[in-house]
Amino acid sequence: xxxxxxxxxxxxxxxxxxWANRHRKWVLATPAIVFVIALMxxxxxxxxxxxxxxxxxxxxxxxxxxxxENYLSILSDTxxxxxxxxxxxxxxxxxxxxxxxxxxxxxxxxxxxxxxxxVIRVIMLLPLVATPVxxxxxxxxxxxxxxxxxxxxxxxxxxxxxGWISDPSTALPTLMLVDVWQWTPMVILILLAGxxxxxxxxxxxxxIDGASSxxxxxxxxxxxxxxxxxxxxxxxxxxxxKTFDLLYVTKGTGGGSAHEVETLNIYAYALSFDxxxxxxxxxxxxxxxxxxxxVLAVLTVRRKEAQR
Amino acid sequence: MKTATSIESRGFVRFRTVxxxxxGLICLAPIAWxxxxxxxxxxxxxDPSSTFSFSxxxxxxxxxxxxxxxxxxxxxxxxxxxxxTALSLLIGVPAAYSMQRFGMVKSSGMILLxxxxxxxxxxxxxxxxFASMRMVGGYSSLIISHMFIAVPLIVWVMIGVFExxxxxxxxxxxxxxxxxxxxxxxxxxxLVVPGIATSSILSFIFSWNNFVFALVLSGNDTRTxxxxxxxFIGYASIDxxxxxxxxxxxxxxxxVMALLGQKYVVAGMTAGAVKG
Numbered sequence: 001x002x003x004x005x006x007x008x009x010x011x012x013x014x015x016x017x018x019w020a021n022r023h024r025k026w027v028l029a030t031p032a033i034v035f036v037i038a039l040m041x042x043x044x045x046x047x048x049x050x051x052x053x054x055x056x057x058x059x060x061x062x063x064x065x066x067x068x069e070n071y072l073s074i075l076s077d078t079x080x081x082x083x084x085x086x087x088x089x090x091x092x093x094x095x096x097x098x099x100x101x102x103x104x105x106x107x108x109x110x111x112x113x114x115x116x117x118x119v120i121r122v123i124m125l126l127p128l129v130a131t132p133v134x135x136x137x138x139x140x141x142x143x144x145x146x147x148x149x150x151x152x153x154x155x156x157x158x159x160x161x162x163g164w165i166s167d168p169s170t171a172l173p174t175l176m177l178v179d180v181w182q183w184t185p186m187v188i189l190i191l192l193a194g195x196x197x198x199x200x201x202x203x204x205x206x207x208i209d210g211a212s213s214x215x216x217x218x219x220x221x222x223x224x225x226x227x228x229x230x231x232x233x234x235x236x237x238x239x240x241x242k243t244f245d246l247l248y249v250t251k252g253t254g255g256g257s258a259h260e261v262e263t264l265n266i267y268a269y270a271l272s273f274d275x276x277x278x279x280x281x282x283x284x285x286x287x288x289x290x291x292x293x294x295v296l297a298v299l300t301v302r303r304k305e306a307q308r
Numbered sequence: 309m310k311t312a313t314s315i316e317s318r319g320f321v322r323f324r325t326v327x328x329x330x331x332g333l334i335c336l337a338p339i340a341w342x343x344x345x346x347x348x349x350x351x352x353x354x355d356p357s358s359t360f361s362f363s364x365x366x367x368x369x370x371x372x373x374x375x376x377x378x379x380x381x382x383x384x385x386x387x388x389x390x391x392x393t394a395l396s397l398l399i400g401v402p403a404a405y406s407m408q409r410f411g412m413v414k415s416s417g418m419i420l421l422x423x424x425x426x427x428x429x430x431x432x433x434x435x436x437x438f439a440s441m442r443m444v445g446g447y448s449s450l451i452i453s454h455m456f457i458a459v460p461l462i463v464w465v466m467i468g469v470f471e472x473x474x475x476x477x478x479x480x481x482x483x484x485x486x487x488x489x490x491x492x493x494x495x496x497x498x499l500v501v502p503g504i505a506t507s508s509i510l511s512f513i514f515s516w517n518n519f520v521f522a523l524v525l526s527g528n529d530t531r532t533x534x535x536x537x538x539x540f541i542g543y544a545s546i547d548x549x550x551x552x553x554x555x556x557x558x559x560x561x562x563x564v565m566a567l568l569g570q571k572y573v574v575a576g577m578t579a580g581a582v583k584g
Contacts, residue, residue, distance in 0.1 A: 126335060
């Protein structure tokens with residue numbers, strides 16, 4: 001209807017605009033795709049190259065290719081690498097297991113509307129949005145051995161004071177508790193969102209058949225919720241494996257010999273920015289990334305199976 | 309509603325009430341403790357008898373804000389948060405639209421990968437690239453690094469939002485003579501405003517809270533708040549009162565945001581996890 005009109009005021013940019021309109025699928029998507037690829041894929045390739053070299057100190061310095069030497073020396077490092085793998089695994093497994101258990105329980109309690117449900121949901125948001133560095137500082141004060149609230153609370157209960165974060169033997173478990181405090185609400189929110197869509201008829205039917213509430217949860221609700229549960233597990237496992245702020249702020253990279261909370265993430269940061277062992281660090285972060293991808297793949301396959 | 313109440317026994321309701329009160333207290337208590345400490349003198353912090361009974365003082369806040377730098381860091385965080393959010397919306401929203409409408413959702417796997425990759429993996433290459441372009445210590449490198457989190461987040465949230473806008477609406481508008489862009493601007497955009505609010509709030513929160521990028525990429529003048537409060541510790545004795553006042557000051561805007569935009573924050577945090 002507007003051919004006459006448009007041809008009359010055809011501007012020089014009209015050609016471009018027509019072209020852009022015809023290819024709008026790519027015109028719209030390309031900037032974002034290029035941005036993410038440029039910031040992720042190219043650095044990853046660069047890291048792969050670095051991992052085969054002996055780059056260290058100043059990056060301007062020339063480096064030689066040493067091929068798999070970095071990988072070999074990392075994989076044979078039983079002093080820092082393997083303990084870090086172990087700590088990452090323990091931290092993730094224990095914290096996420098607690099988060100999933102408590103999270104599922106609370107989500108089920110919050111399933112139906114009742115007075116005060118809204119208040120609880122708002123309170124839960126606070127740990128999630130609070131700045132992680134501030135959260136870490138806050139817990140440092142609470143777990144401070146002499147003035148902290150944690151030991152004060154133990155005192156009221158008649159339990160002797162603990163060293164918490166400052167004690168090498170309890171530092172990692174204490175920080176797991178902090179992770180549980182901060183991220184259990186995330187599991188709850190995800191499960192609540194999943195629960196919204198679930199029909200209640202089967203629940204009711206199972207109840208009439210005389211199933212106990214535990215049986216109803218285990219045989220009726222949980223199977224229906226399975227994909228959501230695995231999604232929450234996936235998200236939390238990957239994020240827990242990547243925990244940085246909390247560990248770095250409370251314990252730093254631990255200089256010297258205090259590596260009691262050194263996970264792969266913290267060790268990778270130390271190698272990169274404290275020791276400037278770029279080649280070695282590159283090999284380490286790639287192994288670390290591989291580990292995460294494996295966990296992701298396994299859980300994604302489980303999720304696909306559950307969806308069927 | 310009727311069946312719901314009949315399922316819940318009296319015992320269950322009582323158990324739920326007690327459990328949730330304890331749970332709520334555990335969520336709140338640490339934050340309350342930080343807040344209390346921020347109003348205490350260090351003498352009160354070190355005195356176990358003045359846990360709850362002390363005369364509150366604003367001295368910690370005054371000393372934090374009296375440092376000219378603190379305001380500068382506040383502005384830095386704001387500039388980087390707003391900048392990265394705005395730029396990410398600019399490229400992320402159209403990308404999400406295109407991916408959803410033209411069936412590229414599967415190819416958006418890069419989004420998942422960027423969510424999974426540990427940031428420390430990218431930091432060394434970024435540092436060298438930005439250093440070679442003399443961008444380390446400036447706003448640009450920080451904004452770009454924060455966009456790396458925000459763009460995938462926005463695309464992820466917005467794909468779900470565009471799924472909820474029926475294509476028929478747009479087609480109808482085109483039949484009525486609107487161009488593609490016109491239909492997008494007049495029909496689609498108004499419908500996705502809540503989704504844009506969700507992704508903007510979330511993107512800003514992530515930027516504000518981010519620590520590791522600014523730790524490596526910021527300079528003296530572009531330090532963000534998390535890095536600034538991190539620099540508080542590391543001295544022989546910690547000024548706990550001032551530290552807690554700084555922590556409250558940096559967390560407060562996020563908490564206010566979460567309270568006001570509750571619906572949006574929840575929507576963003578759970579986006580994609582349920583169906584995906």
